[in-house]
Amino acid sequence: MSARNTPTQYGWITKSLHWIIAIGLWAMFFFGKYISNLELGPDNYHLIPRHKAFGMLLLALITIRILWRVTNPPPAALPAKPMEHLLAKLVHTVLYVLMLATPFFGWIGSSATGFSIPFFGLFDIPLIWGEDEKVADLFLMLHGYAAMAMTALATMHILAALYRHLIIRDETLRRMVR
């Protein structure tokens, strides 16, 4: 299997990044929902820096994925109705924007709380905003909304892939799996 994409197939790097990020984003969504409903105390506060560390890891992977996509274009889309192509392109574009925006909003909001962002105990991620309660509240709220929008679009993306696989019966899903 080629590392790079070909005109008809995804390479293993694209596929790996796709599935690792997909699993990571869904896991982080439920992780975030879980900790946002917790009554924080000494036994569970560490989950918040853990969420941030995984979020920063995902942001790094998403950045790599975008750079990889720019330098290594994906195979051409399989035949479909023009409206389906348009819709797919729109969903993909907004998904990429939200995949970047969601952790980035979290990074700004978290920085503005004044708390450090330890990366799994190895080092601290730089804070990109000074301590400011209003900025923290705003961007952590945007972080939550962006995460919800992203999972809604990811759900559409999954349903569309299943539609192509089960109804249209083309190679759209298979070529991201095989």
Next chain:
Amino acid sequence: MRILFTLLICLFASNVTAAPVKYTVDTQNTDVNFTYTFGGKDIIGAFNDYDINVAVDFQALQNSTVSVTLKTKTATGGFVFGTQAMRSKKILSAKAFPEITFQSKSVTGAGDTATINGDITVRGITKPLTLTAQLFRPRGSDVNERDNLFIKIIGTLDRFDFGADGYPKEVAPDLRINILAAIQKQ
């Protein structure tokens, strides 16, 4: 580890000086702690830079004075994020308000405990605060030892009274002050 003699010094003991005796703090043997409740559990924080001045009149306790200055930038909250929260704008706002000060206005004695009424200033807001204090002499020291003593000062303040109102769901309002200071006659 300091060793405390368990008997309280009688504040009105005989063979003592007439004027208030001024003491300075031995920082090597002093703990300036506070306890707060986070998520239902008690956490111990500390101030690592402080200035404590004590003057004790063993014959007329009302002439005694206590002043305490705590450097908020050295506050610790028991764990990394507790420390960051403690120094943040939501609690002590250490950059804007580098000191917490307490100045006694009256000292009275009852039984083995002295009651210190004074003013405390936190985040630029001054409110009255009552502390209680006990004096101890080191274990094995002479019964008339006055040069090297320990003073224990405790009290409770409501952080919301001073605008230190961050994290109201997670952190309880009360901060329990607990100072155990080794003091030496000047």
